[in-house]
Amino acid sequence: QLHLQESGPGLVKSSETLSLTCTVSAGSITISSSSYFWGWVRQPPGKGLEWIGSFYYSGNTYYNPSLKSRVTISVDTSKKQFSLNLTSVTAADTAVYYCARHVRTVTRIEGVNWFDPWGQGTLVTVSS
């Protein structure tokens, strides 16, 4: 059964770069189906879910417009890992960060986007 696990520093200083890695096991990150993307979602303490961005292993990447200027998602297929970099962080970036498989099919008739499974999440605190 596909499993995702986030890893990275739990504490980042304000104005620096937040870097997290998601490791995929019991499955392939390079699934040839164009429906399988990989994404990041975050949740500030006590608040709701916010999509950060998603990518397809061979190129297509989509970012939340509100974060686009600060976000980069990259992949290392040999390690079955993908990573999140968020620059110039502030206290507002303190959150639990989740990685997840993003199943996506968009046609002229309908759009389908969902996340399953999710990693367990990792709390990142931005300190001043």
Added chain:
Amino acid sequence: SYELTQPPSVSVSPGEMAKIACSGDVLPKQRAFWYQQKPGQAPILVMYKDTERPSGIPERFSGSSSGTTVTLTISGVQAEDEADYYCQSADSSGNYVVFGGGTKLTVL
């Protein structure tokens, strides 16, 4: 920016029916999905493509769609169903994912 609107809270007694609505202008062209999140846990998918229930999700969970509103219904609510529920879809292009603000279901 595109938004999905959910009520912040719903309360029901055990055995009753809970309905959580989610509205958004581009529903139903952009299909809706529902996640359950319990404290300290990652979200899990409980409904996909508006009305489809993933394997392993109890039959008391169902979904419906009418116009620009989708609804998650839990029939015969149990104490274990107490959680936050999030609807999720995308903007009109299908390229940018959006979550609703979440609904806290309280089982009295």
